[in-house]
Amino acid sequence: MSHIVIAFPKLEVAQNLKKLLSQSGYTVTAAVNSGSAALQAMGGLDHSILICAPRFRDMIYEEINDCLTNGNQMLLVATQEMWEPSGDILCIRTPLQVHELLETIRMMDESLYRLRRKQRNRPKLRSEEDRALIRQAKELLMTRNCMTEDEAHRYIQKRAMDNGTGLIETAQMIVALNNN
Structure with missing residues (x-):
């Protein structure tokens, strides 16, 4: 199961989502309220999910996504007007539907699991x-x-x-x- 980092400008929103996801069996590594803290929390993680808002005091979601390493994915929680469709960022619209959020995270988790397996089974490079x-x-x-x-x-x-x-x-x- 993938690690999850949650980032929202209001820390109480991030904490509430952390509680919801933890009760649903997911491992939430951190709940933070800035883009730089989200990147710091994602820094040591591979094949993880970042659930975040579109704007923070220090950066916007596109800047955060540009800094994510390969294998990490972003789930943006925003109104439709707040984001532009992008091939590598999934978005879930507000108001948030719990079942939709959980299903999207399950889908992302399965995708990351397949990616990990594929990389593990890749032949090793020989000297x-x-x-x-x-x-x-x-x-x-x-x-x-x-x-x-x-x-x-x-x-x-x-x-x-x-x-x-x-x-x-x-x-x-x-x-x-x-x-x-």
Whole structure:
């Protein structure tokens, strides 16, 4: 579940929303009354939701959104006249409907969950040394066993899976066996 930061010029509004969301099972990290405090609260959080008003004494919602890191999303609570549609900012209109707010937050939370999973499952970037080692192992297989590059790569992958080792370790074994 994503962390939530609530920012409204009137701190009592932010506190009331915090209470409502906490009772609904959400983790509210902070309830603040300025844009800079909202950014400070969001600073250490990844894949979180900022629920905020359109204007604060120190900044407006667009400035806050520009400062948010990737993976953090904004939910603007405003009248229709107070905001301009934007692709990366969701807006919920006032007067606030509780079920609409909770449904929107649930949707945003699910979206952030999918983003976290997608990033976690993304293949890790290999160092230049690791890529060179894999390339060397493939070249050895291509030369000694008359394989294409794809066949050599699949061979290394299959050996790694069969032996329960990583691709790099398997490539090291192929290179080491060839040097003996």
